[in-house]
Amino acid sequence: MNKIxxxxxxxxxxxxxxxTPDTQATVEDRTGATTTTAAPARGVESTGVDGAGVxxxxxxGDQYAGDPRKxxxxxxxxxxxxxxxxxxxxxxxxxxxxxxHASYLQSKPDARVILQGNADERGSREYNLALGQKRAEAVxxxxxVLGVSDSKMEAISFGEEKPRNEASTExxxxxxxxxxxxxxxx
Amino acid sequence: xxxxxxxxxxxxLALLSAPFxxxxxxxxxxxxxxxxxFAVAMVPFQAAPGQPEPALARIVGDDLERxxxxxxxxxxxxxxxxSPAQVNYGVWRGKGADAVVIGQVTALPGGRFEVxxxxxxxxxxxxxxxxxxxxxxxxxRATAHQIADIVYExxxxxxxxxxxxxxxxxxxxxxxxxxxADADGQNPRTVVRSSEPVISPRFSPDGARVAxxxxxxxxxxxxxxxxxxxxxxxxxxxxxSNSAPAWAPDGRRLxxxxxxxxxxxxxLINADGSGLARxxxxxxxxxxxVFSPDGQFIYFTSDRGGxxxxxxxxxxxxxxxxxxxxxxxxxxxxxxxxxxxxxYISREDGRFSVVLHxxxxxxxxxxxxxxxxxxxxxxxxxxxxxxxxxQGGRGVLGTVSLDGKTRTRLSESGVDARExxxxx
Numbered sequence: 001m002n003k004i005x006x007x008x009x010x011x012x013x014x015x016x017x018x019x020t021p022d023t024q025a026t027v028e029d030r031t032g033a034t035t036t037t038a039a040p041a042r043g044v045e046s047t048g049v050d051g052a053g054v055x056x057x058x059x060x061g062d063q064y065a066g067d068p069r070k071x072x073x074x075x076x077x078x079x080x081x082x083x084x085x086x087x088x089x090x091x092x093x094x095x096x097x098x099x100x101h102a103s104y105l106q107s108k109p110d111a112r113v114i115l116q117g118n119a120d121e122r123g124s125r126e127y128n129l130a131l132g133q134k135r136a137e138a139v140x141x142x143x144x145v146l147g148v149s150d151s152k153m154e155a156i157s158f159g160e161e162k163p164r165n166e167a168s169t170e171x172x173x174x175x176x177x178x179x180x181x182x183x184x185x186x
Numbered sequence: 187x188x189x190x191x192x193x194x195x196x197x198x199l200a201l202l203s204a205p206f207x208x209x210x211x212x213x214x215x216x217x218x219x220x221x222x223x224f225a226v227a228m229v230p231f232q233a234a235p236g237q238p239e240p241a242l243a244r245i246v247g248d249d250l251e252r253x254x255x256x257x258x259x260x261x262x263x264x265x266x267x268x269s270p271a272q273v274n275y276g277v278w279r280g281k282g283a284d285a286v287v288i289g290q291v292t293a294l295p296g297g298r299f300e301v302x303x304x305x306x307x308x309x310x311x312x313x314x315x316x317x318x319x320x321x322x323x324x325x326x327r328a329t330a331h332q333i334a335d336i337v338y339e340x341x342x343x344x345x346x347x348x349x350x351x352x353x354x355x356x357x358x359x360x361x362x363x364x365x366x367a368d369a370d371g372q373n374p375r376t377v378v379r380s381s382e383p384v385i386s387p388r389f390s391p392d393g394a395r396v397a398x399x400x401x402x403x404x405x406x407x408x409x410x411x412x413x414x415x416x417x418x419x420x421x422x423x424x425x426x427s428n429s430a431p432a433w434a435p436d437g438r439r440l441x442x443x444x445x446x447x448x449x450x451x452x453x454l455i456n457a458d459g460s461g462l463a464r465x466x467x468x469x470x471x472x473x474x475x476v477f478s479p480d481g482q483f484i485y486f487t488s489d490r491g492g493x494x495x496x497x498x499x500x501x502x503x504x505x506x507x508x509x510x511x512x513x514x515x516x517x518x519x520x521x522x523x524x525x526x527x528x529x530y531i532s533r534e535d536g537r538f539s540v541v542l543h544x545x546x547x548x549x550x551x552x553x554x555x556x557x558x559x560x561x562x563x564x565x566x567x568x569x570x571x572x573x574x575x576x577q578g579g580r581g582v583l584g585t586v587s588l589d590g591k592t593r594t595r596l597s598e599s600g601v602d603a604r605e606x607x608x609x610x
Contacts, residue, residue, distance in 0.1 A: 114405075123538065124517040124531060124560060125385050125605065126430045127487055127494060129406060130443070130450040130473040133427050137448055155445065156405040157427045161383035 068104070069183060075100035081139050083177045088134045090142045098139070101181055102146035105153075112184040115139045117157040118164070120173035129159030132179075139179040224341045225282050226250060227259040227308070231289035232268045234299055238326040242291065242301065245330035249348040249370065250337060252585070253569065254592025259283045270304050275311045283308045285341060287333075298322055301329055305337055314340045327373060347565040351609050352572060353387040353396055354583055357602040364398060366413065369565075369608070371583065371596030377413065386430055389609025390437045395457075396609075397421065397431035397440060408442050410457055421459045432475045432484075434501075441465065441475035441484055452486055454501070465503060474518055477501065478525050485509065485519040485528065496530055510543065512550070518561060522568040527588070529553075529562040529571050540573050542588060553590040563608045572608045 069076040078097040081090055090098070105111050117136030119128035136155035143153060165172035228247040250256040259281050267273045268290040278286050289303035298320060305315040315336050321329050328349065335346030348369055356363045364378035364387055378384055382401040389396055390410075397410045406429045411418035422428040426445030433440055437457070444453050452466045452475045466472040470490040477484055481501060488497050488506070493514040499506040510516040515533035522529070528543040537557040543550045558576040565572065570585045570592075581604040583596040597603070 123515065123533065124474065124487070126443070126474045127471075127517045129385075129427060129429050130471045133445050133450050134471060137445070154405075154425055155448075157445075158383075158401065159385075159406075161385065161401060 079181045081179045083135050088138045090138050098142050102143050102148050105148045112152050114182045115155045116180045118176050118178050119160050120176045121160045129157050132157030132159045135179045223255050225257045225259050225284045227261055227278050227283040227286045229261050229266055229288045231291050234291040234293040237291050238323050242330045246334045249334035252594050254587040270313055275308055278308045303333055345567050347567040350566045354603050354606040355384050385605050387607050388431050390433050391435055393610035399429045430473050434477050435481045443473045476519050487517045520562045522564045524568055553586045561605055565608050566610050572606045574604045574606050
């Protein structure tokens with residue numbers, strides 16, 4: 001379990017414990033996937049096996065109500081863009097996620113994001129800080145192309161200083177080569 | 187807007203009020219050995235009751251040995267003269283000594299001590315130096331380092347660097363401490379304590395301040411802190427990342443790396459945060475600036491040529507010139523105090539080593555054989571390079587002589603030390 005998603009889980013748990021009319025009133029459905037009323041069963045996928053259909057049904061507490069950015073079914077809940085070794089190219093698989101964030105940012109006048117670039121631990125700390133910055137800038141440019149104004153974004157770098165995975169393995173390095181999208185009010 | 191200080195309290199300790207660390211201090215370990223130049227007999231000084239440990243002659247001997255330029259003559263079982271007239275030069279010559287150091291510690295009222303020492307030429311049978319100090323117990327090690335500096339300079343003709351200091355970052359769990367210690371790693375004092383990373387400490391040319399990068403504001407910000415009273419200020423906290431501080435030789439300006447105009451670029455800024463001016467341009471990555479000793483040039487790392495290489499640009503601006511050409515990863519330049527040599531980290535076959543590069547000839551020499559070396563910096567006398575490496579899974583600091591033949595480890599058990607910088 002990584003650090004980003006822990007607060008998301010916590011928010012989920014809290015919202016499952018009971019939502020007030022007040023919080024429901026603030027919910028805004030931008031993605032079509034999130035709504036506080038008449039939500040379809042989600043979080044369960046059913047697949048037929050030899051024609052024997054398995055019908056999924058919503059578990060108690062699965063009705064998501066709250067900040068759409070924290071709805072696990074929404075692309076807004078996806079916050080990390082991973083990069084190949086020595087690369088700063090935002091892969092096309094991240095387009096839906098970045099489009100969702102771009103439209104959320106454009107819809108909320110006060111919303112602001114910090115794009116936190118990261119690098120793996122090999123090599124100079126200052127050089128890695130600059131490499132992490134390149135990854136943060138790549139995501140910033142992708143969001144700018146999608147219409148997000150510069151004043152709503154800040155690209156910064158943690159370099160190799162805040163690894164998500166502290167192991168010295170190729171898998172850990174891949175996990176650490178990324179940019180996280182973090183909202184300023186979170 | 188960023189109120190993280192409330193959630194991540196950072197204690198900024200004044201140097202003078204910081205309690206001396208109870209941790210075991212760093213150890214010296216001479217790994218390799220050069221053909222020693224000078225054979226010195228460090229005769230144990232006549233001791234006074236209640237004098238601090240270890241003995242002065244021991245600290246001086248450790249200093250000299252660590253430099254790789256001295257061999258210590260065995261003094262066990264020998265007479266302990268306290269004045270030049272008592273020295274039997276023939277005996278010391280017979281043991282191969284080129285020089286003899288003798289001395290005496292006397293207890294004074296009020297817990298003070300008088301230290302006298304003589305440096306004698308065993309061949310010419312003459313006195314090379316003689317000094318007397320009146321000190322407190324707290325000045326014990328500093329006095330030993332001064333004696334070592336005098337012995338070193340008289341015998342090599344080069345000023346010693348034993349009285350200088352180093353800065354480094356220590357990580358213990360999720361706690362980060364910026365520490366300042368004596369050049370031998372002893373007497374460490376914590377000057378910044380934080381739950382967020384601290385990197386890139388750099389002493390001001392007069393040693394009175396330290397610049398560093400702290401992540402306590404949830405992003406890299408450059409601070410300058412007084413080592414006298416612990417007071418500090420943000421020098422660069424612009425939009426984006428702020429990092430890689432480097433002092434100009436006059437101590438008034440710094441080069442820093444900012445991303446306020448998007449790509450990591452080098453800027454000059456006054457030490458009070460005023461007078462920002464951009465130095466490098468283009469969409470490439472430029473970082474790790476360092477001033478030449480005359481202040482005329484800035485060496486830095488850039489990927490503008492397609493791989494990480496070291497470049498040089500005039501401090502007044504202009505077109506950068508490439509300095510390193512071999513390999514695909516040469517980073518973290520440091521320049522020797524005489525401006526003749528560059529030290530940097532080079533990656534070869536996945537190993538990161540310290541390389542010495544003579545600027546006039548372009549000749550290079552790999553100084554280390556460890557695999558994960560980082561952050562080289564020169565001793566104030568230019569005779570050794572301090573660097574960080576990884577040993578047994580944790581960060582340790584080491585020094586290496588310019589010929590690569592004498593290496594030492596300044597290590598403390600159970601902690602991770604990194605980001606060293608050698609200061610005045």
